[in-house]
Amino acid sequence: MPAVDFDPFAPEHRPNPYPLYRRLREEAPVYQSPRGPWLLTRYADCVALMRDDRFGHGTRQRLLDKSKWRKPAEGRALPFILLDPPEHTRQRVLASRAFTPRAVHRQIPLIEKLVDEMLDAVIDAGEVDLVEAFAYPLPATVISGLLGVPAADRELVRGWSSLIARGVDPDYQYSADQKRERDEALASFDAYFAELAAEKRRNPADDLLTALIAVRDEGAGGDEGGEGEGRLSEPELLSICTMIYVAGHETTTDLLANGTLALLKNPEEFRRLRADPAGLAESAVEEFLRYDPPTQLTRRTALEDAKLDGHLISRGEQVIIVRGAANRDPSVFPDPDRLDLGRTPNKHIAFDGGIHFCLGAALARLEGRIAFAALANRTSDIELATDEPAYRSNVTIRGLSALPVRLRS
Numbered sequence: 001m002p003a004v005d006f007d008p009f010a011p012e013h014r015p016n017p018y019p020l021y022r023r024l025r026e027e028a029p030v031y032q033s034p035r036g037p038w039l040l041t042r043y044a045d046c047v048a049l050m051r052d053d054r055f056g057h058g059t060r061q062r063l064l065d066k067s068k069w070r071k072p073a074e075g076r077a078l079p080f081i082l083l084d085p086p087e088h089t090r091q092r093v094l095a096s097r098a099f100t101p102r103a104v105h106r107q108i109p110l111i112e113k114l115v116d117e118m119l120d121a122v123i124d125a126g127e128v129d130l131v132e133a134f135a136y137p138l139p140a141t142v143i144s145g146l147l148g149v150p151a152a153d154r155e156l157v158r159g160w161s162s163l164i165a166r167g168v169d170p171d172y173q174y175s176a177d178q179k180r181e182r183d184e185a186l187a188s189f190d191a192y193f194a195e196l197a198a199e200k201r202r203n204p205a206d207d208l209l210t211a212l213i214a215v216r217d218e219g220a221g222g223d224e225g226g227e228g229e230g231r232l233s234e235p236e237l238l239s240i241c242t243m244i245y246v247a248g249h250e251t252t253t254d255l256l257a258n259g260t261l262a263l264l265k266n267p268e269e270f271r272r273l274r275a276d277p278a279g280l281a282e283s284a285v286e287e288f289l290r291y292d293p294p295t296q297l298t299r300r301t302a303l304e305d306a307k308l309d310g311h312l313i314s315r316g317e318q319v320i321i322v323r324g325a326a327n328r329d330p331s332v333f334p335d336p337d338r339l340d341l342g343r344t345p346n347k348h349i350a351f352d353g354g355i356h357f358c359l360g361a362a363l364a365r366l367e368g369r370i371a372f373a374a375l376a377n378r379t380s381d382i383e384l385a386t387d388e389p390a391y392r393s394n395v396t397i398r399g400l401s402a403l404p405v406r407l408r409s
């Protein structure tokens with residue numbers, strides 16, 4: 001028996017899971033938790049698992065149904081983040097035809113404008129909650145604009161989105177009522193995007209939903225009608241919209257808030273960023289992603305019996321990549337508990353490193369770079385207005401529920 005008895009989902013680890021990650025990595029790097037899933041905490045093991053095709057989601061083999069994780073409701077498609085090849089590959093390729101680097105690049109002026117406006121409202125304004133005033137609305141407004149969700153609907157979809165973000169945690173975390181709420185949120189999103197897609201079909205716009213509809217309706221090359229290689233089905237289209245909407249801001253909010261908190265707790269590094277915001281913002285974002293990643297855990301299922309470091313993982317068993325632990329593995333990151341905004345190289349795995357590599361990484365990096373450069377440029381001081389900021393109950397997507405601060409110009 002290992003000396004650790006670690007339930008990664010226990011609430012007491014939320015504020016600071018890193019000491020436990022470290023013990024696990026040192027004492028039981030391939031560890032079966034009391035809840036069942038295996039946990040990997042060494043960098044090399046996590047990277048190997050992300051690229052190991054003996055592990056996946058097991059949707060096709062119905063392994064997903066056996067597990068306690070989300071099943072698709074009648075008539076719904078699972079988002080491709082939960083699919084294995086070849087279904088995953090086909091949908092990802094099709095979605096990428098609409099969600100292009102050019103579409104991301106075109107967001108720069110909007111992001112800069114939003115950052116300026118939001119900071120104008122909070123600098124020298126006394127105590128503010130930086131999550132509510134900045135870290136949440138910035139990515140939510142950007143992803144809404146990109147997808148084509150009207151501003152008037154944002155509050156409506158906000159509640160559904162947070163229920164879904166929380167719903168990526170293991171089912172046993174939640175009561176039957178909470179699971180029902182999450183499934184209702186997914187259904188509400190589907191109905192919402194179905195209606196919005198109908199509207200965009202009547203009035204095409206310069207947005208991602210219109211571009212995805214083109215991939216859905218016209219196909220992406222040589223497909224002879226119906227769904228298939230070159231087309232998305234209607235349920236696939238809707239699940240992609242929901243996935244991009246939710247993935248597009250819940251995590252980026254946490255990058256902005258977790259990163260700001262890291263700066264406040266490391267004033268030397270904040271001074272360093274202030275001295276050279278343009279030069280340092282890019283590597284600072286990478287360091288925030290390494291140091292306190294918004295996506296702490298990712299689950300995979302053994303598609304066949306497999307040995308990991310001498311342990312037999314039976315078909316259908318769950319293995320969890322603990323990104324937050326791998327990102328602080330001292331064999332890859334010297335002095336890993338130190339925040340070093342200039343760290344190079346910095347091959348963290350906050351965006352994954354296999355076939356599911358984050359589709360929105362470029363957008364998240366862009367928002368982070370502009371936001372942190374502006375925070376450093378425009379403030380002379382940010383003072384934390386609480387001793388210990390509170391975390392949301394989520395485990396998989398880790399972030400603050402509020403960040404009370406005072407910003408001075």
Ligand code: HEM
Nearest residue numbers: 080081247248251252255295350351352356358359360364
């Ligand atoms: C700091 C912000 C973000 C972080 C830390 C993050 C992290 C991740 C991670 C770890 C995965 C892989 C999950 C897995 O392996 O199961 C992923 C996948 C994904 N992310 Fe992100 N993400 C961020 C922002 C975004 C944004 C802004 C978007 C879209 C606009 C986005 C869209 C996606 C999509 C669609 C996938 C699924 C890719 C696939 O399955 O092939 N993400 N993200």
